[in-house]
């Protein structure tokens with residue numbers, strides 16, 4: 001059962017925090033407008049007050065617009081992903097993260113749908129939880145942020161995952177996650193596209209990693225969507241079934257399921 005975050009954690013509680021290096025990871029494919037909007041809103045100073053030295057990593061899928069230039073202008077580290085698709089990009093990022101000396105990672109989309117000012121709430125919870133997810137479905141979905149089809153599909157897939165795995169989740173397909181290093185080291189993933197979040201949930205269940213959820217705000221996307229509701233919904237559904245039958249990826253993949261970058 002996923003614990004619901006209900007009480008705030010006081011900043012004083014952070015005194016004993018041992019995790020100090022944070023990566024904020026953004027997957028991008030032609031997100032110049034979204035990136036320009038969200039990068040200045042990552043609350044680096046607030047995170048520093050809370051004891052976190054933060055680096056922003058952009059994992060790019062071969063953007064043809066000004067995404068990479070904008071990322072570099074804002075001081076981000078830019079990596080080109082192995083393979084193609086958001087899932088492959090996240091695995092590239094996880095693999096890089098594990099090779100570096102970092103303590104925690106926050107991932108969020110670069111399209112302006114998620115609010116970076118909520119990152120401090122995630123990192124406070126990472127003090128005592130391995131994985132934190134941003135829950136849109138019981139959070140604040142702004143008008144026009146999600147189509148009716150996506151709203152319905154997100155609820156059905158979340159409900160289906162909870163029944164199939166016997167572990168309740170609040171929002172299966174959210175793109176806003178926080179992880180400790182130990183959690184990332186345990187994940188075994190081989191998703192290429194938007195089924196990555198469903199596989200992260202399945203892998204957390206397999207590894208008995210507890211997930212806590214916090215309600216978040218979900219806004220209308222800036223720029224062009226890459227997800228196809230029907231095809232990607234179907235791939236998410238299939239991934240849930242496959243991981244229920246074969247809990248670990250069967251393909252020969254290095255690094256506990258993450259892409260080998262070297």
Ligand SMILES: Nc1nc2c(ncn2[C@@H]2O[C@H](COP(=O)(O)OP(=O)(O)OP(=O)(O)O)[C@@H](O)[C@H]2O)c(=O)[nH]1
Pocket residue numbers: 026027028029030031059060061062081084085086089108109110111113150175194221224225226227
């Ligand atoms: N690196 C990389 N990033 C990608 C790829 N496809 C999508 N992304 C990024 O992944 C994030 C989510 O993609 P979206 O198209 O917004 O998909 P979504 O949020 O599931 O769908 P919408 O609700 O329609 O926005 C965005 O930041 C995209 O730029 C890819 O092939 N490679």
Ligand SMILES: [Mg+2]
Pocket residue numbers: 109111113221
């Ligand atoms: Mg999006």
